Amino acid sequence: MESKKIKQTVHSIRSLKIQGASAVRKAIVLALKQSVQESNAHSVKEFRHELRKNALLLATARPTEPETRTALRIILKKAFAEKPLNELKKSIIQECISYEKNRKKAMQKIAKIGARELKNCNTVFTHCHSHTVEAILLQAKKNRTLKRVINTETRPQWQGRITATNLAKAGIPVTHIVDSAAGVFLEEADAFITGADAILASGAAINKIGTSLISLKAKQLGIPHYIATSTHSFDPATYYGEKEEIEQRSPKEVWEKKPKGVTIKNPAFDTTKAKYIKAIICEKGIFSPKKFVKKMEKDLKLKEKKFTSLVEMLHRQN
DSSP: OOHHHHHHHHHHHHHHSSOOOHHHHHHHHHHHHHHHOOOOOSHHHHHHHHHHHHHHHTTTTTOOOHHHHHHHHHHHHHGGSSHHHHHHHHHHHHHHHHHHHHHHHHHHHHHHHHHHHTTTTSSEEEEEEHHHHHHHHHHHHHOOOOOEEEEHHHOOTTTHHHHHHHHHHTOOEEEEOGGGGGGHHGGSEEEEEEOOOOTTSOEEEEEEEEOOOHHHHHHTOOOOOOEEEOOGGBBBBGGGOOOOOBBBBGGTTOOOOOOTOOOOOOSSSEEEEGGGEEEEEEEEEOOHHHHHHHHHHHTGGGTTTTOOOOOHHHHOOO
């Protein structure tokens, strides 16, 4: 059965109506749960085929989203247990619910850990919009340590306006700037903090285009760059040498009616090297990029090569 919810969710993600790694993951888990609830499959085999098709659609809605792939990989482990159809459906639905409860707790932990780390930072600079960064800044406001946020508008989709609007509504003074003014206004900040759509085995972070340039400038100025993200944003596939795909967006986002002879490139993300990152703030604590990767290596048992990618898992069980 073709799931309307799956199609709607994929469209909303690709059109950036849903944006940010944690929001994308949350929407995808909800869509998967609803598709299972509405499934009319008459056999376990038929159900698994339907589930695999829906999962692959969701997993590829945006290429640079390992948190989504992690969520699906964890949840879909329940899909291959030897159970009657109804019990199988119930176990997957329950896993979706439990997973999101776990992630909500993780976000709360990150907010508290991050706010403590920034307790001596009166002015914080951020780029784009991250629900995780926003949670930290709102907690810092509650702790009465944060005085002001400087944020970029973040072209070409203006996600920085989401950050500015939400923080201003919460009573945080916001200075909103064009992206190209970042180097000037960074000098007024005590810290630079961003989210991450992916953390690589090198300790590098993939985030909204422009992050790496701001991080480089921050390093020159002696301003620490913090990455705030879930451990589920780590991409285990990069540990084995696979490359993280950088999503390429439509040129029309940059210039809808460009002149003839002009070529437009519109990558959604760039890569910030580990040497420019002060620390990664996650639900398990605060780590240097190197120590974060070591933690993931241990937790996921990567040296034992037990990791199976989502796509491999789905094809293996087909």
